[in-house]
Amino acid sequence: xxxxxxxxxxITLGLLALSFAGEAADGDWKRGRVYYRxxxxxxxxxxxxxxxxxxxxxxxxxxYFQADKHEKGKTSLKYYVSKAxxxxxxxxxxxxxxxxxxxxxxxxKDIEAFAIRGAKDGDAPATxx
Amino acid sequence: MRKExxxxxxxxxxxxxVLACAVGLLQGAALxxxxxxxxxxxxxxxxxxGSAVTxxxxxxxxxxxxxxxxxxxxxxxxxxxxxxxxxxxxxxxxSFSLGIQSNNPVCSVCHVGYGWKDNNFDFTxxxxxxxxxxxxxxxxxxxxxxxxxxxxxxxxxxxxGSGNVVKPVDLKEVAQNVGKSSRDNCGACHFYGGGGDGVxxxxxxxSLAAPEKDVDVHMNAxxxxxxxTECHKTTRHQVAGSRYALTATDVHxxxxxxxxxxxxxxTCQACHGNASHKLARLNRHADKLACQTCHIPQYARGGIxxxxxxxxxxxxxxxxxxxxxxxxDANGHVVYDAKKGSFTYGENMVPxxxxxxxxxxxxxxxDKIDPTNSVPLNxxxxxxADGASRIWPFKVMxxxxxxxxxxxxxxxxxxxGNDEDSYGKSFDxxxxxxxxxxxxxxxxxGQMGFVETEMSWPITHMVAPKEQALSCVxxxxxxxxxxxxxxxxxxxxxAHGWLDKLGWGLxxxxxxxxxxxxxxxxxxxxKGARK
Amino acid sequence: xxxxxxxxxxxERFWHWAQAILIMLLLVTGFEAHGTxxxxxxxxxxxxxxxxxxxxxxxxxxxxxxxxxxxxxxxxIPTLQKVDAMIKYYVFGIFTNAPHPFRLTRLHKHNxxxxxxxxxxxxxxxxxxxxTGWLYIFYGxxxxxxxxxxxxxxxxxxxxxxxAFLMLLFLIVHVYLITTGHTVLSHFKAMITGWExxx
Numbered sequence: 001x002x003x004x005x006x007x008x009x010x011i012t013l014g015l016l017a018l019s020f021a022g023e024a025a026d027g028d029w030k031r032g033r034v035y036y037r038x039x040x041x042x043x044x045x046x047x048x049x050x051x052x053x054x055x056x057x058x059x060x061x062x063x064y065f066q067a068d069k070h071e072k073g074k075t076s077l078k079y080y081v082s083k084a085x086x087x088x089x090x091x092x093x094x095x096x097x098x099x100x101x102x103x104x105x106x107x108x109k110d111i112e113a114f115a116i117r118g119a120k121d122g123d124a125p126a127t128x129x
Numbered sequence: 130m131r132k133e134x135x136x137x138x139x140x141x142x143x144x145x146x147v148l149a150c151a152v153g154l155l156q157g158a159a160l161x162x163x164x165x166x167x168x169x170x171x172x173x174x175x176x177x178x179g180s181a182v183t184x185x186x187x188x189x190x191x192x193x194x195x196x197x198x199x200x201x202x203x204x205x206x207x208x209x210x211x212x213x214x215x216x217x218x219x220x221x222x223x224s225f226s227l228g229i230q231s232n233n234p235v236c237s238v239c240h241v242g243y244g245w246k247d248n249n250f251d252f253t254x255x256x257x258x259x260x261x262x263x264x265x266x267x268x269x270x271x272x273x274x275x276x277x278x279x280x281x282x283x284x285x286x287x288x289x290g291s292g293n294v295v296k297p298v299d300l301k302e303v304a305q306n307v308g309k310s311s312r313d314n315c316g317a318c319h320f321y322g323g324g325g326d327g328v329x330x331x332x333x334x335x336s337l338a339a340p341e342k343d344v345d346v347h348m349n350a351x352x353x354x355x356x357x358t359e360c361h362k363t364t365r366h367q368v369a370g371s372r373y374a375l376t377a378t379d380v381h382x383x384x385x386x387x388x389x390x391x392x393x394x395x396t397c398q399a400c401h402g403n404a405s406h407k408l409a410r411l412n413r414h415a416d417k418l419a420c421q422t423c424h425i426p427q428y429a430r431g432g433i434x435x436x437x438x439x440x441x442x443x444x445x446x447x448x449x450x451x452x453x454x455x456x457x458d459a460n461g462h463v464v465y466d467a468k469k470g471s472f473t474y475g476e477n478m479v480p481x482x483x484x485x486x487x488x489x490x491x492x493x494x495x496d497k498i499d500p501t502n503s504v505p506l507n508x509x510x511x512x513x514a515d516g517a518s519r520i521w522p523f524k525v526m527x528x529x530x531x532x533x534x535x536x537x538x539x540x541x542x543x544x545x546g547n548d549e550d551s552y553g554k555s556f557d558x559x560x561x562x563x564x565x566x567x568x569x570x571x572x573x574x575g576q577m578g579f580v581e582t583e584m585s586w587p588i589t590h591m592v593a594p595k596e597q598a599l600s601c602v603x604x605x606x607x608x609x610x611x612x613x614x615x616x617x618x619x620x621x622x623x624a625h626g627w628l629d630k631l632g633w634g635l636x637x638x639x640x641x642x643x644x645x646x647x648x649x650x651x652x653x654x655x656k657g658a659r660k
Numbered sequence: 661x662x663x664x665x666x667x668x669x670x671x672e673r674f675w676h677w678a679q680a681i682l683i684m685l686l687l688v689t690g691f692e693a694h695g696t697x698x699x700x701x702x703x704x705x706x707x708x709x710x711x712x713x714x715x716x717x718x719x720x721x722x723x724x725x726x727x728x729x730x731x732x733x734x735x736x737i738p739t740l741q742k743v744d745a746m747i748k749y750y751v752f753g754i755f756t757n758a759p760h761p762f763r764l765t766r767l768h769k770h771n772x773x774x775x776x777x778x779x780x781x782x783x784x785x786x787x788x789x790x791x792t793g794w795l796y797i798f799y800g801x802x803x804x805x806x807x808x809x810x811x812x813x814x815x816x817x818x819x820x821x822x823x824a825f826l827m828l829l830f831l832i833v834h835v836y837l838i839t840t841g842h843t844v845l846s847h848f849k850a851m852i853t854g855w856e857x858x859x
Contacts, residue, residue, distance in 0.1 A: 029267075034339050034350045098351050123296070416800065601703045602701070602703075605695075605702050618813040620695070621693055621695040622695060624695050624696070625817070625821055628821055631825075632825030635829055639833060643833065643836035650840075654757070
């Protein structure tokens with residue numbers, strides 16, 4: 001059993017290294033950035049509805065992604081990253097179309113990686129621009 | 130995370146899921162590599178300095194440091210074949226910084242090396258080359274301004290006594306995740322030239338990290354998503370397409386991949402050729418215009434303002450409590466800083482247009498100036514008659530900065546740092562200039578004044594989608610962008626003053642004449658009929 | 661008493677009206693491209709102007725062929741005979757019901773002033789516009805052809821505009837003078853039916 005897993009894992013890792021240079025499992029902050037800036041800010045734009053990554057701390061972002069609450073719990077954050085959601089807006093949102101095949105969990109990680117990187121105490125505090 | 134994969138079936142399954150769609154997701158070859166640097170023993174250590182990482186890099190990439198050292202990115206020097214002058218950052222003057230020699234600890238934040246804090250820097254030591262700044266993919270690598278090009282490796286207060294805590298960089302994580310340079314790597318310096326986002330160039334700012342199509346059609350994050358090196362083709366660490374050696378006029382067709390050619394691969398024509406419009410009339414415009422002139426309708430289009438003026442002579446004001454003054458405008462831009470002077474900014478700016486034939490001259494502190502006029506810090510040569518020029522778009526930066534009243538040269542100054550000679554500390558221009566010129570190894574008479582300068586920056590990034598290229602009337606209308614450009618006749622804009630007046634005068638008189646004649650006929654024929 | 665003479669064969673009438681429409685189109689679009697007013701927009705004005713110019717050139721090729729094969733070119737051989745009488749007629753006679761000094765025939769369908777005017781249009785105004793217009797159209801090739809050193813777009817534009825004004829003046833006078841026939845509309849009708857009514 002154990003050896004079975006390690007072979008499987010070995011192949012997985014090998015192929016992963018080939019295809020993604022080993023990045024896929026971690027959050028890809030660059031893909032997250034594109035989703036954040038082209039999908040999230042499609043609604044969250046202008047004035048008070050704008051949520052720049054640097055408006056929160058890393059800890060706040062982590063907690064936010066953990067809680068999975070959107071609109072104070074009325075909806076879930078997962079929904080806005082889900083394939084169903086991306087499918088529903090892909091006609092008018094190129095970013096949703098571009099990332100239509102990215103698994104939901106992966107995409108969520110990507111976005112989180114970008115938010116944490118861009119947090120006010122993150123490695124590269126980011127605005128909405 | 131990767132190690133956990135080996136033991137955690139859930140993650141393993143998840144990874145298979147990722148894999149299933151990985152093929153469809155691959156965004157070009159940039160991400161693909163046959164080496165997983167995290168597997169390398171040498172990189173599995175807690176690095177105490179950037180140089181320690183470099184030494185490991187060089188164990189395999191044996192020639193890399195030598196190649197970097199042969200580049201402007203390292204030497205900050207460029208021998209100009211036209212003027213025979215030594216140019217490069219070490220020698221040219223800009224409006225944004227008053228010379229690097231006395232300000233090295235700050236300027237070196239953008240040097241591709243570690244430890245250039247003064248004139249004693251060893252330009253031959255390979256471990257001083259900074260591999261990570263260009264090859265980090267984690268987005269966490271940072272060099273700290275004031276630390277002479279070093280990244281912070283432990284959390285520390287910087288500058289000492291400031292209360293500002295600098296986060297450390299995890300060099301192991303960065304080193305294990307190196308890859309090809311992306312827009313974020315190049316942008317870490319080139320977007321922030323002149324001391325802040327978008328400050329210097331006007332067509333380079335952080336909006337290009339993940340731009341919309343409207344901001345840059347080639348770098349469009351949802352479209353072509355070009356990296357910088359797509360145009361600035363880089364071989365052996367030599368980056369093609371320098372502002373010091375621009376190709377003003379490229380009359381050749383598209384550059385064939387793999388062809389042995391010393392042509393500049395970063396021109397528009399290197400990909401598009403010289404006749405890519407469907408309409409022949411537009412193609413023919415290329416004998417007068419650079420592509421950029423029509424296809425970059427404005428610069429600073431990404432929502433980030435660029436500096437347009439900088440008045441160093443205004444520096445030094447303090448508030449009631451004797452504290453250096455800092456003022457911001459409604460957009461949050463610093464418009465006054467006691468340590469630097471006053472600034473103005475602009476977004477969506479219409480460029481200035483000049484003839485340009487590829488020859489550029491840059492002023493150094495050794496060149497004589499005429500302080501009775503605005504001093505050009507650089508000069509783009511060109512004329513409508515030399516056959517080699519095209520009309521190019523430029524950002525013109527205007528400044529007021531120090532010059533030597535006796536030697537009639539521009540002056541360098543020590544403006545950064547926490548020592549008594551620094552203008553930012555002492556607010557004493559005399560001290561700052563004396564030190565600045567001393568470190569630059571140039572004479573200073575002791576008599577200084579301020580002179581207006583202007584500097585032109587060619588605009589070549591932020592190419593708009595074709596639908597947003599300039600329309601004919603932008604130049605051919607009554608209000609013409611090219612109104613001040615000599616040596617061209619613009620149908621629709623340049624009418625023929627007196628010919629038009631004469632022509633229309635005669636036309637109206639003739640019309641009046643035939644009306645009177647006709648009325649006369651009508652009148653007499655009625656009389657005749659009555660007879 | 662009036663009689664009718666067949667003066668304008670079908671092709672000539674077609675040539676005339678096609679040319680009339682094209683010239684007016686070229687004037688309207690040309691002066692817009694020149695910057696005198698906004699109507700179609702610069703780009704469409706230039707496109708229409710260029711297309712119209714080529715159409716007119718095509719028409720002229722046929723017209724020249726027609727004139728030489730039919731011998732109609734002889735209608736434009738200039739003469740100074742009776743020119744003074746014609747001028748006198750337009751200045752005085754026309755107001756006093758004096759008889760027209762020229763009697764139209766099939767072989768001489770244009771009066772001496774018309775001959776001079778049309779010849780001027782065809783030998784001077786026309787060529788001035790064609791040549792400068794062509795140089796305009798082929799501006800982009802000047803350098804390749806080695807012409808750039810001898811030509812300047814500014815002067816080409818100047819002479820083209822001059823030609824345009826001359827054509828406009830001709831047009832105004834021409835349109836007016838067609839009302840001076842046997843009746844106000846008889847010349848106009850002749851150019852449509854081919855049949856001219858004469859005294």
